[in-house]
Amino acid sequence: MTQLYTSSAKLFSLLYSSNKSGRHQHQQQQHNSSISSNTTHIAVITQKDGHTVTRCLNRRPITSSSDALISNNTSQPSKKQRCFALLKFSGLRNRSSLSAASSSSSLPSCDILQRLPPEVIQLVLIHLDCASIARLSRTNRHMHAVCSDDGLWRTLLARHFNARIKHSVIPAFEYYRHHSLLEKRWQRGQAQARYMTGHTDSVYCIMRYDDRYLVSGSRDHSIRIWDLATYTCVASRTHHDGSVLCLKIQRDNGSHWMVSGSSDGTCVIWHSLPALVPVHRLRGHTNGVLDVCIVNGWIVSASRDGTVRVWDQNTAKEIRRLDGHGGPVNALQHVSGTSHVVSASGDGTLKIWNVDTGECLRTLVGHMRGLACAKYDPMAGRIISGGQDALLKIWNANTGDCKATLVGHDQLIRTVDCCGDRVVTGSYDRTLKVWDATTGQCLLNFQNAHDSWIFNALISSTQIISAGQDKRILVLDFGHDLHLGESS
Incomplete structure (x- = not known):
């Protein structure tokens, strides 16, 4: 019940408030920055066989900020947060059966979600982070279909990564997942x-x-x-x-x-x-x-x-x-x-x-x-x-x-x-x-x-x-x- 309520509350609050909320403008300020513990140090090493590899010298664990992901905060999620949520959603959308997700004994139904046209739901989904989309996709078959729509992930791809795809046999979600992997590589210096x-x-x-x-x-x-x-x-x-x-x-x-x-x-x-x-x-x-x-x-x-x-x-x-x-x-x-x-x-x-x-x-x-x-x-x-x-x-x-x-x-x-x-x-x-x-x-x-x-x-x-x-x-x-x- 809590899982469904959190996602639904976030969904409907956006229906009425997303147009009113403005983005916080970043106020530039003087920085006197230096190399710190947050800096990832990478060695570029040429091996005996002639191949060149990169090796992290101080690997920092990238931990998920779960509290931020499940909160009702409607601000844009960070790229790091999107990476973690994708790992979960990627497995969910590839399952052949959603019987557990659609079972009335596991999660109560939400009729009002069913009444909304898919295009209206998608207008709201583009404002959510991946964790919220993943939770909504587990509520019932209808929401899973909406959350898996190729057009939605094309929109999210452009919104989050400023990228677009033309005609492709590869689903838009896979492009989104690959962009998230790219972001993780940049975070870790993996090249x-x-x-x-x-x-x-x-x-x-x-x-x-x-x-x-x-x-x-x-x-x-x-x-x-x-x-x-x-x-x-x-x-x-x-x-x-x-x-x-x-x-x-x-x-x-x-x-x-x-x-x-x-x-x-x-x-x-x-x-x-x-x-x-x-x-x-x-x-x-x-x-x-x-x-x-x-x-x-x-x-x-x-x-x-x-x-x-x-x-x-x-x-x-x-x-x-x-x-x-x-x-x-x-x-x-x-x-x-x-x-x-x-x-x-x-x-x-x-x-x-x-x-x-x-x-x-x-x-x-x-x-x-x-x-x-x-x-x-x-x-x-x-x-x-x-x-x-x-x-x-x-x-x-x-x-x-x-x-x-x-x-x-x-x-x-x-x-x-x-x-x-x-x-x-x-x-x-x-x-x-x-x-x-x-x-x-x-x-x-x-x-x-x-x-x-x-x-x-x-x-x-x-x-x-x-x-x-x-x-x-x-x-x-x-x-x-x-x-x-x-x-x-």
Whole structure:
């Protein structure tokens, strides 16, 4: 009786109150976070047979918060809570018989539930956590059918994981279950690890395209394209006279083109990926090109000469030069949806520029030493920066206010990337760290990922890819063997 009452009360309270309840807005605040007991430490180990594995060094038990799951709180359940509830519901929905569940001697019937149209019940179910849906599915055959409906789990998949599926013979519930398994792997740092080798010197930059391919640039002057499905190099080109320090890929009219920057002081425009056909060389910088980005048809480059320059991609002509930094400009980020870029410099400042006019709109000051990397997060409207002071700072891109300072690395932070609230950093301390940008907590600490300095790292919903001075590219795949559909 208690089980049925709890779920039913929650169901009907939602019928009358779900439209009135609003989400609590997270109020950003300053964090001074550090590596703590909540951080999972993982070693990346190459075995004698050549295979690479990950090993947790301080496994933390993930315990279910049962009180939260059975309460009448109608707020969104955490991803961790959904994982535990799924384990129970997965077994229930696959049972061939529901005689025990539908027996009047085991659970009393609830006529009012039967009278509601299934589409009305489903409108409420999307607001419940998995534990409540599991309990409702056990009340009778009708509710089991409603709770097992493929359309319901498609909706929950989009609501909880921002994922969708097209036509598939695999039930939507299985996609949901696989997303929950993916979330558990992220919590525990469980990833399939593979190294890709081929460069003969340090790998400075990497960038993905078409989900399946990765492009890398190296101190050996070459650019390589890798197939992430087979972990093999499928193309290699050498056109620069120095180290390839940066890459940016753009998709236009169904095809990809790329810009690379080099220590030889030039940028090269490449067409026809993965064939890699060089079409233009941009000359003008008086020192190495450290980063590039593409803004509304313009190519923007940052250099060790302390300038940011804007180029016409069709004519390869310099349009304007942006001066203002007092040191090398080490990183560039396009503020998507605008004609603005963020530059990070060895002078310790970030600057926001309008590339159409050349105007410096804002200068962000807060780091104690030079900056090495920056990332603009369009979903949250924030800028994340790191540098020689080993601090990771999170800024409000609209106001320029520093919202958080995250502490954990011991040496220079060379690279930063983000996917949702997950932020990955790579450092000269040879570690990869994954942070929660909302709480400021360091979630994962990958040790021994590289034998030396880490120069670049990328993060997606399923992978971390990193490159470093040890000439290797590391792929940490959390989504291997999972059916995940498509990201919305």
